[in-house]
Amino acid sequence: xxxxxxxxxxxxxxxxxxxxxxxxxxxxxxxxxxxxxxxxxxxxxxxxxxxxxxxxxxxxxxxxxxxxxxxxxxxxxxxxxxxxxxxxxxxxxxxxxxxxxxxxxxxxxxxxxxxxxxxxxxxxxxxxxxxxxxxxxxxxxxxxxxxxxxxxxxxxxxxxxxxxxxxxxxxxxxxxxxxxxxxxxxxxxxxxxxxxxxxxxxxxxxxxxxxxxxxxxxxxxxxxxxxxxxxxxxxxxxxxxxxxxxxxxxxxxxxxxxxxxxxxxxxxxxxxxxxxxxxxxxxxxxxxxxxxxxxxxxxxxxxxxxxxxxxxxxxxxxxxxxxxxxxxxxxxxxxxxxxxxxxxxxxxxxxxxxxxxxxxxxxxxxxxxxxxxxxxxxxxxxxxxxxxxxxxxxxxxxxxxxxxxxxxxxxxxxxxxxxxxxxxxxxxxxxxxxxxxxxxxxxxxxxxxxxxxxxxxxxxxxxxxxxxxxxxxxx
Ligand code: DUC
Ligand code: ZN
Ligand code: ZN
Numbered sequence: 001x002x003x004x005x006x007x008x009x010x011x012x013x014x015x016x017x018x019x020x021x022x023x024x025x026x027x028x029x030x031x032x033x034x035x036x037x038x039x040x041x042x043x044x045x046x047x048x049x050x051x052x053x054x055x056x057x058x059x060x061x062x063x064x065x066x067x068x069x070x071x072x073x074x075x076x077x078x079x080x081x082x083x084x085x086x087x088x089x090x091x092x093x094x095x096x097x098x099x100x101x102x103x104x105x106x107x108x109x110x111x112x113x114x115x116x117x118x119x120x121x122x123x124x125x126x127x128x129x130x131x132x133x134x135x136x137x138x139x140x141x142x143x144x145x146x147x148x149x150x151x152x153x154x155x156x157x158x159x160x161x162x163x164x165x166x167x168x169x170x171x172x173x174x175x176x177x178x179x180x181x182x183x184x185x186x187x188x189x190x191x192x193x194x195x196x197x198x199x200x201x202x203x204x205x206x207x208x209x210x211x212x213x214x215x216x217x218x219x220x221x222x223x224x225x226x227x228x229x230x231x232x233x234x235x236x237x238x239x240x241x242x243x244x245x246x247x248x249x250x251x252x253x254x255x256x257x258x259x260x261x262x263x264x265x266x267x268x269x270x271x272x273x274x275x276x277x278x279x280x281x282x283x284x285x286x287x288x289x290x291x292x293x294x295x296x297x298x299x300x301x302x303x304x305x306x307x308x309x310x311x312x313x314x315x316x317x318x319x320x321x322x323x324x325x326x327x328x329x330x331x332x333x334x335x336x337x338x339x340x341x342x343x344x345x346x347x348x349x350x351x352x353x354x355x356x357x358x359x360x361x362x363x364x365x366x367x368x369x370x371x372x373x374x375x376x377x378x379x380x381x382x383x384x385x386x387x388x389x390x391x392x393x394x395x396x397x398x399x400x401x402x403x404x405x406x407x408x409x410x411x412x413x414x415x416x417x418x419x420x421x422x423x424x425x426x427x428x429x430x431x432x433x434x435x436x437x438x439x440x441x442x443x444x445x446x447x448x449x450x451x452x453x454x455x456x457x458x459x460x461x462x463x464x465x466x467x468x469x470x471x472x473x474x475x
Contacts (some may be wrong), residue, residue: 011047113252148462321346
């Protein structure tokens, strides 16, 4: 047997199932051996005192996307994936968005141009469907699913993206036929418009009113409606970016009924609150925290933990959707100062997702380290058709690995970040647990905050059909 290219020695290997003291032998970018003691190796990495975990898979990031009705994003693939690897991730799944009237295939081609040769980590694409015409549903989507784009996202709000109930049902039905998994943004369009206009008429235009315009009931109603449509069409769905108790309970109710409804939550729903959107004095600095659904309150943080611990949520993603704070393209752009309605929706977070969950989850005793791995890597791989290539540490998997210092105390600060945005919404948050080295297919791509990889290292991942997308009554 030829020698290992690299051996990670002396660490504690953590997977979604086990925690064991073991060395990891890597050859040709793959894990070939996990054993108590591995001799030899062209390169030795000393992991004493560190956890050796599967690289993070962030299955919900937005890169190089025309904003949700507003200015350009702060991250394309180069800066967004640089930020991802610095945060311990080795795979991201951004979105290829179909503008209304455009062909989905042409949109996918455009996103590939953005990503090719510009990615520090591996990537796939979900498809955002804004215009489900007969040709999209009958020709483009089935062909794209065959080509490895095996998940779609649909929206129940936003002028440029919203689908009505009939269209949602048609997309769900199409997904059932193709075996794709549908991710749903659950917030009700008409209710948000009604609230927005009412608030504006009352002169309540500061960023904080973004949260008032889309309260939990709006998310709960849409979540219930999406679940009902999924039941009617017999198609599994993933409810993304769940912000608190009310939608969480809808998902739990559906799961208890035996429906295949999955849930995703994000760092902003355990670390930010609507109060943050008040800024210093109901001023525009609150715009830094504007995202949708909006962060709620600490009681809702507890509901999210309840959902995480009890298995209502399978994935913990960042929903990285970065905008600048300053400048004509930023959260503070002149139009945004006239109403919260124009503040771009989204916050950066791909680089801080794992630390926030580790610190508040494992560090504070709410989840086990194995659950942490499941929530940040393994379940994403299983649900989005990347398993058993990605998402664990065992012979045959890609050597996508993060070495994690469980005791490292850091304060999240913009100056530590590698993203394109000019701020982090988590500024000043103290965490325990930090990625010290990231390996992508056996190559060290980030170490102690320094990027050692290249923007040509990342590869496109054609994904398999998700086993989670199999209908309840298949056949
Ligand atoms: N939905 C997302 O998934 N990301 C950012 C904003 C939004 O509405
Ligand atoms: Zn969304
Ligand atoms: Zn998103």
